[in-house]
Amino acid sequence: MPRRRRERRARTHDWQAIQQQTLWPEQEQYERLRPIVLFGETAASRAKETGVSERTLHYQADQFERYGMVSLFPKAPAPAANPGQRLPEDVRQLIVDLKAEHPGFRPHEIARICFLRFGRKPSDHTVQRVLADGPKPTVTTRRYPPYAQISDPYQRRRAIVDLHAQGWSHTSISAYLGTPLHRVYEVLKRWARLGHAGLDDLPQQHPAGANRHPSLPGDVRKAPRPQPQALRNVIPHRWSARRPQGDAIQGTVPA
DSSP states (O other), rough: OOOSSSSSOOOOOOOHHHHHHOSSSHHHHHHHHHHHHHOOOOOHHHHHHHHOOOHHHHHHHHHHHGGGGGGGSOOOOOOOGGGEEEEOHHHHHHHHHHHHHHOOOOOOHHHHHHHHSSSSSOOOOOHHHHHHSSSSOOSSSOOOOOOOGGGHHHHHHHHHHHHHHHTTTTHHHHHHHHHHHHHHHHHHHHHHHGGGGGGGGGOOOOTTTTSSSSTTTTTHHOOOOOOOHHHTTTOOOOGGGGGOOOOHTTTTOOO
């Protein structure tokens, strides 16, 4: 008579005894679910016997009824991401460098700069993920000092134009260079209208009619013009300019 390979045991419904005899985690999970899916016991009563939450048993029983024994096994790991869908290293480096240079950048601003530089625009979620676990920044200093610290007027305005051409927003340029927002708009308008000539200091333009007599002293130019009423007190009355009549013409003295 062949020898038995398995020890004969008495049948039992005691969960503790069943749990000690199971060999695999999937077998133990099935034994927890068997009274529910086979005999219609409630998940609440089975939860009291096994110590597993009622919600977990509900979910596992639903998965077993839908997928069968496959639901007892752990899910296969998700396939590795397609290398073609991963951002190139130079794009990832640019993202962290931009944030290091100007912490005020928002994800959509960084994505726009990446698109202008590499022709690929990552999503806001991707930018945030790269900032969380991406490479270390290589930027340690500013590319441009604050606007007021640039002595050359041309270079001051050129910094605004360069950052705008790289995709920086007007607000980010203003915050990064520490200059008012209206100045950013003004410089960009001058650049669009005059090109490089608009980045230099423009000559002062006086309004029409101003300083028409530069050779006269300032106090003379500013002197008020006399009014007609004042002129009447200066010019003799017209009757006082008449020639004398009678003997006064002959030069005789009247009697």
